[in-house]
Amino acid sequence: MNRIDFPILGREVYKRPLIYLDNAATTQKPRCVVEAIDEMYYSVNANVHRGVHYLSQRATDLHEGAREKVRAFINARSTAEILFTRGTTESLNLVASSFSEAFLHEGDEVILTVMEHHSDIVPWQLVRDRKGIVIKVIPMDDRGDLDLEAFKSLLTDRTRLVCCCHVSNVLGTINPVKEIGRLAHEAGAYMLVDGAQSVPHFPVDVQDLDCDFLTFSGHKIYGPTGIGVLYGREELLDKMPPYQGGGEMISRVTFEKTTYERLPYKFEAGTPDYVGSYALGVALDYVSSLHDEKSGLRGMELIAAEEAELTRYAMERMREIEGVKFYGESAQKTSVVAFNVFQPDGTLIHPMDLGTLLDRLGIAIRTGHHCAQPLMQRCGVEGMARASFALYNTKDEIDAFIAGLKRVVKMF
Ligand code: C6P
Numbered sequence: 001m002n003r004i005d006f007p008i009l010g011r012e013v014y015k016r017p018l019i020y021l022d023n024a025a026t027t028q029k030p031r032c033v034v035e036a037i038d039e040m041y042y043s044v045n046a047n048v049h050r051g052v053h054y055l056s057q058r059a060t061d062l063h064e065g066a067r068e069k070v071r072a073f074i075n076a077r078s079t080a081e082i083l084f085t086r087g088t089t090e091s092l093n094l095v096a097s098s099f100s101e102a103f104l105h106e107g108d109e110v111i112l113t114v115m116e117h118h119s120d121i122v123p124w125q126l127v128r129d130r131k132g133i134v135i136k137v138i139p140m141d142d143r144g145d146l147d148l149e150a151f152k153s154l155l156t157d158r159t160r161l162v163c164c165c166h167v168s169n170v171l172g173t174i175n176p177v178k179e180i181g182r183l184a185h186e187a188g189a190y191m192l193v194d195g196a197q198s199v200p201h202f203p204v205d206v207q208d209l210d211c212d213f214l215t216f217s218g219h220k221i222y223g224p225t226g227i228g229v230l231y232g233r234e235e236l237l238d239k240m241p242p243y244q245g246g247g248e249m250i251s252r253v254t255f256e257k258t259t260y261e262r263l264p265y266k267f268e269a270g271t272p273d274y275v276g277s278y279a280l281g282v283a284l285d286y287v288s289s290l291h292d293e294k295s296g297l298r299g300m301e302l303i304a305a306e307e308a309e310l311t312r313y314a315m316e317r318m319r320e321i322e323g324v325k326f327y328g329e330s331a332q333k334t335s336v337v338a339f340n341v342f343q344p345d346g347t348l349i350h351p352m353d354l355g356t357l358l359d360r361l362g363i364a365i366r367t368g369h370h371c372a373q374p375l376m377q378r379c380g381v382e383g384m385a386r387a388s389f390a391l392y393n394t395k396d397e398i399d400a401f402i403a404g405l406k407r408v409v410k411m412f
Helices: 031-044 054-074 088-103 122-131 148-154 177-186 234-239 274-289 299-318 351-360 373-379 395-410
Strands: 082-085 109-113 134-138 159-165 190-194 213-217 228-232 250-253 258-260 324-327 336-342 366-368 384-388
Touching (some): 054 082, 054 228, 054 274, 088 159, 088 190, 088 213, 088 234, 109 148, 122 134, 159 177, 177 190, 228 234, 299 324, 299 336, 299 395, 351 366, 351 384, 351 395
Parallel strands (some): 109 134, 190 213
Antiparallel strands (some): 082 228, 213 228, 250 258, 324 336, 366 384
16 A cells, blocks of 8 residues: 555665565655655745744744644644654653652652553653652553553552553554543543554544543654654643753743743743654645545554554464464554564574564564563563564565565574
8 A cells, every 4th residue: 555655665675675564663754754854944944933034934834733733633632732742752751750740749659561661661760769659560461461450459549640552562452541541530640641653553532542641753653753742631731840941931031030831832942843743744644645445444544454454464374384472462453563483492583583584585673672671571581573564564575574484484
């Protein structure tokens, strides 16, 4: 589907056609996104929110227009709730820093899950070191589903925030974040959803989820690197102190006292990445415009359906290979397939070796701990191989991946 829109997919590596199956790390960019970056620099570039001149106003319009596109894309109530950041990592650090200043005291509890990415673990450990909060962890079963009964027993009257990835970047599990959020709210806590691996793969509606925060990165949804989003409920953002100080975020500065700008600017110190925001908006337009006449599906619904079929097919074909072990077999799963291959005597083929040999065949997958070392410990391994699919991948590519994997496994 739409491969023609992604020029990089036509290139070769090691004189072989590129087969790019590392989409959970970052997606490739459609021509319209790359052209948007060009266009912004070639014919619009000026700093936003500052100038009375034409270019500055035009750049501001495009930047704020992108904010409105993000708002509509995740169905936030207002653009005041859409903060531009550098990506999911910065969004999570912003919440950890500012939310903890406003809402967390010694002994308060933050609940994470065993499948969180490091960027939703380490910022909370920094808060723990600073404020003496308690971190609790929701466990999972062997299929990769969170244990909701265990979660309920973790909730106490000291729970202030529950943080959960919407989709695990390793297991692909789609976590029941709406239900988790409902239970969190009932217990008087807030709910943060790390949407880095969900927003690019199926429709996400923050009002339907009823979450308090949602984070995602532009580069995982066909947009540029260096731009991301933090959605935050307005009444919470209002109570949180700024994350950084500088230009843009102030209303008035004297040496005695500074007052802050209204939302969302209070959290956007310095010159924002207006080129990135504009190109992200173009990426969101791109995915929203996709449609398939046969199925009648559009936009993110179409992406979800196509990727589900690719994932089903890939896992079915991988089962042909003796010794393949999957990590993450939830019934609710996106297009991330983590695995290892064991030899008949039980010896693990090192995932790095698999990845390196597949690379020589032009097939790009990711290997290692995937920035989820606690999850690796839970699964009893140091690392895994991971193939992850996007809208432009095809069954032919999966066939080539399977052939490559078979060839590589045979070499051991
Ligand atoms: N996961 C992966 O290969 P950044 O790097 O800020 O754009 O996103 C961080 C992040 C946070 N949460 C989840 C669930 C993620 O998957 C990621 C990024 C990439 O799996 C790079 S480690």
